[in-house]
Amino acid sequence: MEKEQQAGHGKLPHEQLLLQASTELMNLSLGYARSMALGCTAKLGVADAIHRAGGRATLHDLHAALSLHPTKLPFLRRVMRVLVASGVFAQVEEEEEDHYRLTPVSSLLVTAGDGGGRSLLPLVLFQLSPLCVTPATSMAEWLRSGGEEETAFEMVHGVGLWGACSRAPDLGELFNDAMAADSRFIMDMAINGSGRQVFDKITSMVDVAGGTGAAARAVAAAFPHIKCTVLDLPHVIDSIPADHGDVVQFVAGDMMDFIPKADALLLKFVLHDWSDEDCIKILKRCKEAIIPSRAAGGKIIIIDVVVGSSSEAICQGTQQLFDLIISVLTPGKERDEEEWRKIFKEAGFTKYKISPVLGFRSIIEVFL
Structure with missing residues (x-):
């Protein structure tokens, strides 16, 4: 009898391990309910x-x-x-x-x-919308597919993210509102925090793929001497009221073909949407557009994820999730420092500085 009890106790740690594992598995498989609860209250x-x-x-x-x-x-x-x-x-x-x-x-x-200017509600609503969630539920089907569609988003919606936003004004508005909210928040954090010195010596700046101009407006408000211009696709620029009433200038165009000249170019959450090859092309266009004066700026300011830039578990986990969802929605990815260095070098840049001062994101200055 005693031997049987000992044998039973011998199995206990393994059984407890399996029970713990089953709890963790349930928690992971039901994790979407937490996101949906957040979306519900939003x-x-x-x-x-x-x-x-x-x-x-x-x-x-x-x-x-x-x-x-x-x-x-x-x-x-x-x-x-x-x-x-x-x-x-x-x-x-x-x-x-x-x-x-x-x-x-x-x-x-x-x-x-007072908190409205920093609200990330539109970003949360976009990320939890069927536009983004449905492709995420189809990752396995996309992996099994023959490769005709570049992303799970394209497989589900029949067109890429940019095509969907340009064809359906309501989806375009949803995306632009989300990016504008994120821009207002992150530029507020950068300008009023450790990133303010990034804008020293600059007299002109182009916000490349800058949407409806939230980031450029933040810079113009904080630094009135900086002439700010926004470049984005025609359907985005056309959605901006003609009497927008601010000092920011808007230019319709494709960054793959042309970027207006300036001391500095801003790429906020842009390059992670594109493949390495396209990023190199964009960076080369940026290099052509930068006015070659180090004293007046002469750089690209990138606000994006640098995987592994933080030792905090919440930042690392968020970077990994962003990498996954960006790859679901676009042909892009999040990059670690070595991957960033590689595309900078291919585009003709050798000097850069990474400042991990924006939570899970960083400010990267790329110099001529």
Whole structure:
């Protein structure tokens, strides 16, 4: 009897290991539900509702503010519980009824008040839209395909991301709003943080593939002496009101063919969308456009991911996820320093500086 018990105990660590493994497997396979819960609260405007309530709201407050059907209260509780556990919202226990507060994460979903200028809500809505999510659910099918489509996005939608945005104005608006929100946020962080010196000595700048001009406007506002120009495709430039009322100039064109001349060229979240061959072509066009004066700037400013630039687990994990989803949506990829150095060299550049000062992203200065 004693030997049987010992034998049973001998199996216990292995059984516990398998149970732990099964828990981890379930957590991983259900991880999409966490993203969908985030998307749910983003669409409903939960962060704004808490903000309007003075920064704290009970479940019943949220239920009323969001005008939900009475039967949906228990489900809203479940959604909030998942996001509290994930650190998106905070839950404070009280004797009568618990209330929810914003965290630094959910504060970035607020569109009203002082926080509106830094809101990443449009970016979250884009990343969790069917436009992006559906191709991600078809990775296995794309890997098994014969290679006719360059990306899973193209296989699912019948056209590449840029083609989809140009053909359907609503999708183009969704993408442009997302990029504009990200530009306002990241340029605010760069200009008011450790990246401000990057713009020293510059008197003119072209934001290449700069969308609706959010990044260029941020630079122009912070540095009025810098003449800022935005280059993007005609359908993007055509979507900008003629009376936009700012000092930024807009030029319609293809960066593969022509880039206006300036002291510095900005490429924010652009090169990761393209293959190495296309990146080299873009960088060569940039080199032709840079006014050759080191004293007046004479460089390319790249804001993008440098894989392995941070030792923080959250940054490393986010870089890996971005690399995967970018490869689902576009022919591009995220690059480590050696991969960046290689394309710089192929384009004729030998000097660069990487400053990992923007969370999971970095500022890369590439000099003539």
